[in-house]
Amino acid sequence: MSDADRVAVPRQSACSCKIGRTAETYGIEGLDDRLLTDREDGASLRRxxxxxxxxxxxxxxxxxxxDYVRDVSAIYRKLTDDDTSAGVRTExxxxxxxxxxxxDELRGDFVSYQTVRTHLRSCLDVDTTRERSLSVEDAEGTIEWARSRSSGIVERTIERLRDTDGFHSGSVDVTHVIRVSCADCGASYPVETFLERGGCDCDTDG
Structure with a gap:
């Protein structure tokens, strides 16, 4: 592996949050320096x-x-992207x-952008207030991530049942439909519609 592929950090920057613990567990060096530099260059929390x-x-x-030649970014996208088919992810x-x-253990060690925000603010003393308000685009991304993760867990659980006596199943494809219902006006929408229309018809000023 070339030096350019290595991320290396000062030991003193280690912390006890998930990112600090994970970096120490995997021997990842220079991660905090990389995060600080990218943040200063305008990288979003999701990036x-x-x-x-x-x-x-x-x-x-x-x-x-x-001694891999496959691109790490491509592997990561296949593991996490919502557009990745179940077959490609399984492969x-x-x-x-x-x-x-x-x-599964690897995925458990992955972090969310909320964890990154906490690490920046609490461990690296970085002001993250400029991203405090959530955009509809960010909300869509978070919801899709949660739906994909939930569907993947259900799908893998069902696939594991194939080894159980008395249980039979072919290749499954799990779809997770999310609806949002408002207790005030009684409206109910698929979450995509709810976001696209800017919420329900409740008059918050009234």
Missing amino acids: LETVVNEAVLRAALRGADI TEAWLSRTGVDP
């Missing part, structure tokens, strides 16, 4: 989330002694398992 998680993935592959997870990397 920094990807930076951290790709560093974790890279370190996991390095720890498994994999990628199987490849990781063959290399000695547990995909």
Whole structure:
């Protein structure tokens, strides 16, 4: 691996939050420096989330002694992107398992952008107030991430049942439909419609 592929940080910047613990567990150096530099260059919290998680993935592959030529960013997208098909995600997870990397454990070590915000604010003393208000686009991304994660868990759980006596199933594809209902006006919408129309018809000024 070239020096350019390595992320390396001062030991004194280690902290006890999830990012600090994960960096120490995987031996990731220079992560805080990278986060600070990218943040100063205008990177969003979601972009920094990807930076951290790709560093974790890279370190996991390095720890498994994999002389990989596959692009880490591409592997990460196949594991996490909502547009990734179940088949591609399963194939990628199987490849990781063959290399000695547990995909479920790896995914558990990935962080969210909220975790990045907390790390920046509490551990690195970085002001994150400019992203305090949530945009509709950010909300859509968060909801899609949660829905994809939930669907993936259900799908993998059902697939594991195939080894159970008396349970039979072909290749499954789980769809998670989310609706938002307002207790005040009684309206109910698919979450996509709710976001697109700017909420329900409640008059907050009234």
